[in-house]
Amino acid sequence: MGICGKSRGWRGGVFLLPPRPDTAEHPVCSTRAPARLHIPLAQDRETAATPLVEPGHTVKPGTLLAESPDGNGRVHSPVAGVVRGVIHVDTPYRQHVPAVQVESAPPGQQEVPAGVPHTGDWPAAAELVSLAIAHGVILPDAAAVARAGAVNRIIVNGMDTAPRQTVNVRTLADHVEPLMLAAARLHAALRAQRTDVVVSRTRPDLAAVLRGLCPGRPFRVRAMMNRYPQAHPHLLVAALTGCEVPIHGSPLDCGAWVIDAVTLWNLYGAVASGSPVAWHTITLLGDAVLTPGNYRVPVGLTVRQVVERAGLAATPQRIVAGGWLNGVTVAGGNVVLTRTTRCLTVQSRSGRRPPPAACIRCGACLEACPVGLDPRALYDRAEQNRFDRAERLHPRACLDCGLCDYVCPSSLPLMRGVQWCCEHVRSG
Numbered sequence: 001m002g003i004c005g006k007s008r009g010w011r012g013g014v015f016l017l018p019p020r021p022d023t024a025e026h027p028v029c030s031t032r033a034p035a036r037l038h039i040p041l042a043q044d045r046e047t048a049a050t051p052l053v054e055p056g057h058t059v060k061p062g063t064l065l066a067e068s069p070d071g072n073g074r075v076h077s078p079v080a081g082v083v084r085g086v087i088h089v090d091t092p093y094r095q096h097v098p099a100v101q102v103e104s105a106p107p108g109q110q111e112v113p114a115g116v117p118h119t120g121d122w123p124a125a126a127e128l129v130s131l132a133i134a135h136g137v138i139l140p141d142a143a144a145v146a147r148a149g150a151v152n153r154i155i156v157n158g159m160d161t162a163p164r165q166t167v168n169v170r171t172l173a174d175h176v177e178p179l180m181l182a183a184a185r186l187h188a189a190l191r192a193q194r195t196d197v198v199v200s201r202t203r204p205d206l207a208a209v210l211r212g213l214c215p216g217r218p219f220r221v222r223a224m225m226n227r228y229p230q231a232h233p234h235l236l237v238a239a240l241t242g243c244e245v246p247i248h249g250s251p252l253d254c255g256a257w258v259i260d261a262v263t264l265w266n267l268y269g270a271v272a273s274g275s276p277v278a279w280h281t282i283t284l285l286g287d288a289v290l291t292p293g294n295y296r297v298p299v300g301l302t303v304r305q306v307v308e309r310a311g312l313a314a315t316p317q318r319i320v321a322g323g324w325l326n327g328v329t330v331a332g333g334n335v336v337l338t339r340t341t342r343c344l345t346v347q348s349r350s351g352r353r354p355p356p357a358a359c360i361r362c363g364a365c366l367e368a369c370p371v372g373l374d375p376r377a378l379y380d381r382a383e384q385n386r387f388d389r390a391e392r393l394h395p396r397a398c399l400d401c402g403l404c405d406y407v408c409p410s411s412l413p414l415m416r417g418v419q420w421c422c423e424h425v426r427s428g
């Protein structure tokens, strides 16, 4: 059992105001690739993939550029063009990441070669997971899902894990019919007992469309209160199944597999048309952005190039990649985004919090923490270097949601303290 107790659902969390303007209101905008792209060979903090191309090689959209030694990380070219070399770039998550530099061919020469489509029913679990990996789709718990019978219940997440990010909800709204076909095929391929499609209660229009597609299909639509961070896979499982994901575990420990709408769309592209993942959708917002919204961009754009797509209403002072409560502050316009970056908040103010002050023991962090941690106590352990006394406070249960920082009236960097404890406990 984890630390939240046996009660169904979870405690804590906060209702956050919806984004204004609502970036989910309009369909995703398509954009063109720039003349030169720097395609990072590591998406997050993992080891970089090994390049398979050399300077002078011509590539087409979907050409495999790099592969990790274990074959699980694959990077494809989003454009047709010529490889100019491998350089090093900074991403929001790591510095000095190798990146393949590709000079794009003119727009008239960007024809996408036809992939190998898989018609009819989807292949069984193991083959489906291999196919996903071959096309660069990052599936959660891929190795475990490949085992037949591992998934009892599929949860298709149509909510966004970060506040103000709307990539998932917009992807679901833009591709509702193919995504529901994909959900039905996935249900059969994994031999699931049950599939739930989850949307926020603030989207009754979308829930109604989805329910209209339910008859004859093996899934149910669940409209849920989106109390942040409800869309986190662990909390979705807690709310829908009453099962608490163990501290070091995954939703599969409860027999549930959570796949978000964007990943399901990528998987659908890989299976139905043989298309590798080389473009991604990003929510662009913040008071310095002229036209906030969701943009489809090639992998390998810099922050500056992405922001130019939406135009600037003011000089940016602070740019955050990821959720505005728990994201990473970007060091400059030349930082290259990876396809795991789903949200970019561009602000005209520095947004600096007041300097940290002494804890006033208000208990707000305890009340807000969705997994029942004591962020203040963990922060104290980190401050005092008493990591030996941190383990019993279960820092590894932290979901990195950032709520403790958000609610703290003393501006204490609580989440960072919890993360420090987590890193020491993991390595200790």
Ligand code: SF4
Pocket: 368, 369, 370, 371, 372, 373, 375, 397, 398, 399, 400, 401, 402, 403, 404, 405, 414, 415, 418
């Ligand atoms: S960041 Fe971690 S400790 Fe802080 S509220 Fe979220 S889950 Fe709790």
Ligand code: SF4
Pocket: 358, 359, 360, 361, 362, 363, 364, 365, 366, 376, 407, 408, 409, 410, 411, 412, 414
């Ligand atoms: S929210 Fe901040 S001030 Fe209140 S108890 Fe937690 S650490 Fe202390």
